[in-house]
Amino acid sequence: MNGLNARSRSRNNETQLENSNFVDMKSGETNGNSNSPESLISSKMHWWYEDRSSVLLLLFLYILQGIPLGLAGSIPMLLAAKSIDYKQQALFSFVFWPFSIKLLWAPLVDGAYIQNFGRRKTWLVPTQYVIGIIMMILSFKLDSILGGSEPDVWKLTVCFFILNFCAATQDIAVDGWALTMLSKKNVGLASTCNSVGQTAGYFLGYVVFLALESADFCNKYLRFVPQEVGLINLAGFMYFWAIVFFITTTLVMLFKSETTENHSDDSSNGVVSTYKLLFKIICLPNVLQYVVILLTAKIGFASESIVALKLIECGIHKETLALLAIPLTPLQIALPLVIAKYTSGPRPLDIFLKAVRYRLIFTVWFAAVIYWTPSFKQADGSFPYYYFGIILVTYFIHQVALYSMFVSVMAFNAKISDPKIGGTYMTLLNTVANLGGTWPSTLALWYVGALTTTNCVGGTSNLANCDKESKAVCESSGGTCVTTIDGFYIECAICLVLGVFWLIWKSGTVRRLQNMGLDRWRCPT
Template identity: 50%
Template sequence: MENKNQSSSSLNQRRQHEKSPTNSSFDNDLDEKSISIQKSKPNLKGDYMNIAILLFLYLLQGIPLGLISGIPLIMMNRGIDYSEQAIFSFSMWPFSLKLLWAPIVDSVYSSRFGRRKSWMIPSQYLIGAFMIVTSYYLDSMMNSIEGPNIYSVTALFLILNFLAATQDIAVDGWALTMLKPCNVGYASTCNSVGQTAGYFLGYVVFLILESPHFANYFRQEPQDVGLITLDGFFYFWGIVFIIVTTLVLLFKSEQPTIHEEEDSTIRETYLKLIQILKLGPIKSFTIILLTCKIGFSIADAATPLKLKEAGLPMDHIALMAIPLLPLQVALPWIIGRYTNGPRPLDVFLRAYPFRLIFSFLVAGIVWWTRVLYAKYTYFPAYYYVFLIIIYCFHQVIVYSMFVSIMSFHAKISDPSIGGTYMTLLNTLTNLGGNWPNTLALSLLDYINLSYCSLDGSFCFIKSNKTHIHDDSCIEKDAGNCVLWLDGYYTLTFFFALIGTLWYFWSYKLIVRLQSIPKKQWLCPNSLKRRES
């Protein structure tokens, strides 16, 4: 999951550096005690229940994320075109923009109720209630005669994702104080494992069980519905959210640790963000982060939808994610061995050309899928073997770029404001992936080359609505608008060309950024304290 940010709730990690000089001897003693505690070996005794709670909270968070990734495939069956898919893609943006309200979540709370519970409990109750209420309207929204109301569906999942992002900020912060200091390192493990499990349930398991194609394997007479429905899935998890939140509210108290300091105000946090953005190296790096994914945006955004359009069953697309799970768990650890040095972005630079090449490769797979389906109306076993192998190599390249960028973030971040700094960089990284995907989907329908079956004249047709006659052909005695060249292939070449030019332009800049002294990445206030 690339679009996962590190919450700014981890701001309390840098507060030991921001105390008043008049308390310096006390601070030094406290710092030494903190360091000795952090260096002690992990001891899970007494934290097993806390780890279980965190795992389940992160699992719940992954459910909406998985659903949002699976809904585009479902809407393909309802006649939604790619420009409408681009509208829906805005529902995925909250996790890339949560830095905008994370300082508020971190600073405004009820001390009596609990700093993190003040936001986590209401967020989860709202998610549960929202899922239960909307389950009664999903069927009419998704299956109306005119097709899904894309604006209503987008608004629904935008709200759901916003609440999940808010819950994420609170849980990330609570993880740092819920666990003992020697076990805080397990917080990221709980995040990764729990959210991956939730995403798997919301995406893979849901798409498989919702698919009539899969369900008919277990039926004597085929039906056009799956084993579960979207509204039923929403209702079930809404109830689970309500029950779990109530149990946490009643039986899990939140106790601030002795290491937690006075809070930064909202104004102070936002001012620090502005100071970071004004740094010269950060300005250059921001441009890199916001533009580096343009070259393969069409492949990332549209390939699963194009495979579905080409005839690959939706449940088969979901099933292919299962053999990739062990690889996705192992890759960050393996690649981390090569990105822990002084130049982590060297791995990014080596992997980038292969990512561009894979854009052409997956475009070829989409074409091959159409050919096989037209010839056999099913897919041979060797097709699935080849597809899984290709996607495994693709994951190696994706994670190589992802881990190298995350390693560079950790290398340049100012430790005195590490939470804010890291969250800002991760937000820019995720935003740099979201806006090109939305742009690519919005262009996809308008780059198709089509002709009228009567006289060969140019006509306009949307990719996912080939059964609809173009108006100009209708005027010519009901002619058909025939697709000649799918805009997917045109955009693949166009964006890959942009990516190639970007690579040659940015190469020296990225090399130079890795050579900049650490002090030039520090926030001005932090630099002044070090010099004094």
């Protein structure tokens, strides 16, 4: 669940642009009868029809971008089934960092290119080939890396970090290419292609893969004769998408040209000047204080990153958790539109501060849900439907608080960004906000194991502690490893205290920054 949230990224709202284009179309005369239903429908379809090939290409490129993200989100679920400790889960969580720090190399991708090959293809083609090559290699090596009781998490982390690094680089290139690939009046469709395409790709790599990989799901819903394996495995899934990456990248390289596109608004300030501009922005006193707020605001909910893994530990099937993401998708699409009207005023961060309080309540509620989950488990190992109803309602309400924070921050970022320097200002703030949610999650996963105490109970062994290395000794002596202190609950308590402290410490600063005039946020250029 949190994987989906952790990878939600802001885009400019294109609604006004699309609506204004549609109004202009309707006001024109068509066949002498501008008021006829036929002419209105024709005009409405025509405004994007001329860019249909570009829209479809962008949509497909964003789908490809979402595939490695979805697969990276599914790996922790597979590792949890192999009793991997939380420190190794924390190590793997670094694969999600590239999208949080891509601003570090974005100016390079935007400003360095081979003119004859194409500004965006210079980076798009190599990165997609690298993704395909790594997927192809992994499809043959996964049995040795992921198989057995001791998966090589380090190799998995390196491979998926490179995959997501390439996906983030591809995202930078495609975002820039969309500005020239689409006609000027339809450039607002870029964000739509991004949100729809990346969500679809993540859905394929996460929900669809986990469902089809599960023998239980396939036997229950897709087969007449039960089998011990699912319809697909990770190696076969990655092999298929490696072929797709090779074929589509080759077709784009050979047949898609950038020379015929509209480059009237495609200006570059140069790599060095862009880095200098970023440095100037972040050195502004108000921006520096705001960056500290963005980097620390989510420390109170860091334990949320462990909830899904704890549910699997309690006996919930990983494919069941993946399927619960399906009804959340329409909510995630609708919530920004609903919340936007409450954050469009002069004080959008008021919603942010209120949402922080509600998410701190969820820190306690998630701990209670995990604590009570074993009591819902039935004799056959399954859980009643009303339990999943509780989980679904919990996540629904949680999404409201999460997106309230997200939308209010994006609204404030848009409000204070200096329009003279384009999107550089807002991109910096959005990247910092993303990083502010990534590092607490990794830290929480890293230390939850160290805060957990497990003892060997019964048997002939004299072991006082029952860590991963001594578990086999305990069980061979007839004992059982029992968790006496669960680090998850300790982290929930620590996060709650830190979150309350953050509210006391930074609420006044948030309100003060919100009330400052826009001239205090302008960057000297």
